[in-house]
Amino acid sequence: MTIIADTSYLFAIFNTKDTNHQVAADFAFQRTTDVMLVPDVVLPELAYIFVRDMGYAGLQSLLENFRMSEVKFVPLEMSDLNRISEITEMYASAEFDIVDCCIMALAERLQITGIATFDRRDFSIFRPRHCDFLELLPQ
Numbered sequence: 020m021t022i023i024a025d026t027s028y029l030f031a032i033f034n035t036k037d038t039n040h041q042v043a044a045d046f047a048f049q050r051t052t053d054v055m056l057v058p059d060v061v062l063p064e065l066a067y068i069f070v071r072d073m074g075y076a077g078l079q080s081l082l083e084n085f086r087m088s089e090v091k092f093v094p095l096e097m098s099d100l101n102r103i104s105e106i107t108e109m110y111a112s113a114e115f116d117i118v119d120c121c122i123m124a125l126a127e128r129l130q131i132t133g134i135a136t137f138d139r140r141d142f143s144i145f146r147p148r149h150c151d152f153l154e155l156l157p158q
Contacts, residue, residue: 021054021129022156023093023122025136026064029057033084034073039137046135046157055135059092060121099124106145115141126153 031043047055062085069077095103102124107115115123119141122134127147133154134142142153 020050020133021056021131022050022133022135023126023129023131024055024057024061025122025134025138025142026061026068026118027138028135029061029065030068031137033081034069034077042157043135043137053133054091056093056125056129056131057090058118058121058125059094060118062092064118093125093129095121095125096128099128102127110141110144113141113144115145119145123147123153 027039028043031037031039032047034040037043066078066081069081073080099121103117103120106120106123107117116138119138123142123145126132126134127149130149132147132150133156135156136142139155142155145153147153
């Protein structure tokens with residue numbers, strides 16, 4: 020199975036002090052045959068959070084963890100921007116986070132139903148075109 024990783028999941032994986040770290044680590048260990056994709060737009064958001072919470076040393080640690088892992092970054096395409104715009108208009112009252120909208124658009128384009136996240140609000144509200152709902156992992 021191919022899964023898209025959200026910022027909150029990656030923060031938990033790479034931050035041993037995060038309250039969700041053990042759950043995220045256990046999930047990653049159990050799903051070793053899955054392909055984990057990271058939207059390239061997640062990196063700046065994740066880097067910001069690491070610097071905010073752990074200082075510049077936290078950013079350096081994050082980058083080293085990414086370098087040692089077999090993360091596959093996925094870039095946005097122009098068609099994704101069109102869909103992101105549609106999602107932000109359709110769900111304007113929910114005020115979705117832009118990175119979450121990017122993940123939603125990527126999931127649709129790549130026909131992916133699994134999202135690794137601990138930030139479930141936006142993904143629970145969203146109704147994708149390619150399936151009935153996104154499976155939010157770990158459960």
